[in-house]
Amino acid sequence: GQQLNQSPQSMFIQEGEDVSMNCTSSSIFNTWLWYKQDPGEGPVLLIALYKAGELTSNGRLTAQFGITRKDSFLNISASIPSDVGIYFCAGGPFSGSARQLTFGSGTQLTVLP
């Protein structure tokens, strides 16, 4: 099946720093989603991207849908302690069904004061 490579697996950063993480795929996706999972909670949708090249922001978060349709990037600016958690990417193929989402393995973010 389809596979997503998400990197880095973990990050330790200082409060106030910017963060970048990405997902790459061997297959083309029609949709890219980014979720955040707080400790002890379920994933929460942060940003959804539906068009190649699209750049979308949600507060201090910015995500981009790669031109090749095989990758996506998430940036967090001026990190704060509550940014701690696991960030997941997910890709959806052209057929458009939640059944067919493929999830990355996650990036564990730790923000040091």
Place this chain on the structure above:
Amino acid sequence: EAQVTQNPRYLITVTGKKLTVTCSQNMNHEYMSWYRQDPGLGLRQIYYSMNVEVTDKGDVPEGYKVSRKEKRNFPLILESPSPNQTSLYFCASSITPGSYEQYFGPGTRLTVT
């Protein structure tokens, strides 16, 4: 408040003792699904349901059963749990099967000894 709820949140059981994890959503969503989350493997889909009385296998269905008798509820049944089913389980829902944007429950951490 729009939400997906799961019960129990934590469960320790023994091999072979049947158990049910409940999932309920109050958003009138058509699509519901179950995932398991294991370290380094991301989210893997167990079963999904397009609507009432319509269920189908996901990527890792072995050892699990589901039912969808009502739109709001989607219980996960382990008839004879085994240690390899020790995992973190998430229920999710979306407004239609064609929507990628899923809402996740808070998770159920299951340990089978």
